[in-house]
Amino acid sequence: MPGDETLVALVLKGDTQAFAPLVERHQRGVVNFIHASVRSAEDANDLSQETFMRAYAHLRTFNPDLGKFSTWLYQIARNVARTHLGKEGRRPPTEDLYEDETIEQRIPDTRRDAAPDATLIAGEDEALVRSALTQIPEKMRAALALRYFNHLEYQEIADTMQVTLGNVKTLIHRGKAALARELSVEHPTGLLGASAPQEIRGRELLSL
Template sequence: MHALNGNTPTDHQLVEQVLRGDTRAFAVIIQHTEGLVAQIIFGMVRHAEDRKDLVQDVYLKAFKYLPGFRFQSKLSTWMARIAYNTCVNYLDKKQLLPLPEGSEAELPEDETATAALSRKQLHDILQAGIARLPPLYQTLITLFHQQECSYEEIGQITGLPEGTVKNYLFRARKALRDNLLLQYKKDAL
């Protein structure tokens, strides 16, 4: 893998190398994006047996359409968009795509509960709560809070207007909060 001054190759360099037939460059693209692609797919698709096929489908599409990549976004954003669209198409075919509903509030910070639970337990509780959300909400929360994508980048990935992304994130957080409060109250009984 050739890079300028021994640094990590840029998106432009990687794409140019792949287009010249360097399959090692595509392996680097996979390496750089596999975490994001996996998070999107695992967040949207519940059927484990289909996840592996979808990951392969995403990278086959990326390889096929790479000559059309115009650098209007980061390569990782483009890959995330392919992953998102692939999942939406899969869910649509299986008629599993729920319509979003609801509005937001921040998660309450109960200091005594937080102090009693380890960081790992809190993470597990949040992940379980996120897993109960509709796939679109899971994806938005993952992209914004875990991948730290901007509203603009999320809009590019999902094809949603920025205002809609903000609105859906607001609703997703409220749904997560409500689910966690309901679960917490049930467990306390």
């Protein structure tokens, strides 16, 4: 199977069909990267489609000498997500409950007797982690998503986000701290136990 850059060159020579394997190869990564920022999977799909359309329309501006195709693609995905969030207002809207659903059903019961191992974040709490992820600063979220969802190396994250390697490590560390704080605020008794120490909050405020 030809590499990304070879396929891009084929598309630029007029072989439109060569774009299909590029979409196949990166769709899952892009959808999940964007899903870290937007709560609805449907929106994530739509914004990913937009990402690929933009990539196609501007394919001539991709310069393989400056980096990998995937790096360039994630840059576009990040911009699409940011533009979307900007349109919606900074915070994503809270999810609506279904007609016959109560808030108690939505929030998992994490009392000590309900969850035998309170230190463990169970599968049903994934929604809480995802929700917390949308609440932390965009830069930290992007770094975390590229690391945990896209399994990029630190250097690749640095290239994608156009920051230094040191910045990436700091972003990931602070992102995790912010996430820990979000989770303990949303869920004071469960998940992560008592709220995060004051020290983290102070460090958190320092922007990069």
